[in-house]
Amino acid sequence: MKIVVIGGTGLIGLKTVAILRQGGHEVVAASPKSGVNTITGEGLKEAMAGAQVVIDLANSPSFEDKAVLEFFETSGRNLLAAEAAASVRHHVALSIVAIDRTDNGYFRAKVTQEKLIAASSIPYTIIRSTQFLEFLRGIADSSADGNIVRLPPVLFQPIAADDVAAIVAAVALAAPRNGIVEIAPERAPFNEIVARYLKAVGDPREVVRDREARYFGGRVEERSLVPLAEVRLGRIGLDEWLRRSQTQA
């Protein structure tokens, strides 16, 4: 089966492409680096020719509110139009748990991306993942003031990129659900997970439990970042992920 992975050079894209190729599929790892650009439209028609499944794992180069919204809106429109013209049978996209219950600029852009998909004529599956374990440093940096990292003690359930890629590949090979699948593994307070992570990687910053601390500028409550249902998809918890990262380093 021919599968196009948009953002096939990214964190999740690289891993997903490898899994699908191991399964014997013809996989196009599409991104600006390989001449496929969902913003300018360059290379899209050629990449789509004969494809049955398209997996959108692209990400905006800028996370600034306006730039990220423009990215997911334009990219989504161009990509879905090219897929419709090529009669693609399944569009898979990676989104984020709780984007419609928690407010920040990046989440608003992902809501727009999801709406475009649901309104298109192409059968689809949206996978809503929690934050990647690989993103913990970025989260700590975004919440840091000097040596202090302020985080609210709300529930947090980060997932390893290896788990995400395995689930994305499996979903892409299954029938479209025309709906949303949520994925998330081990659950614990946000500040505790980031504190455990910083300690394990030898980062001296202190994590402070602060009910008023925001997440990328948005206010979060107890269940703002986790699935509302008891979802436990993903086998790799923080300790196992740290062990694997340290073995690979």
Ligand SMILES: NC(=O)c1ccc[n+]([C@@H]2O[C@H](COP(=O)([O-])OP(=O)(O)OC[C@H]3O[C@@H](n4cnc5c(N)ncnc54)[C@H](OP(=O)(O)O)[C@@H]3O)[C@@H](O)[C@H]2O)c1
């Ligand atoms: N971070 C999280 O915790 C989290 C959680 C849940 C879901 N997600 C979602 O997961 C998805 C993948 O994230 P990631 O961290 O794997 O991304 P990433 O590592 O930042 O990779 C981004 C990919 O997008 C490609 N790209 C950028 N501009 C493009 C364009 N104009 N046309 C086509 N491709 C373009 C890049 O290509 P080049 O290499 O050529 O630049 C790269 O392959 C994103 O949609 C994100 O919203 C993230």
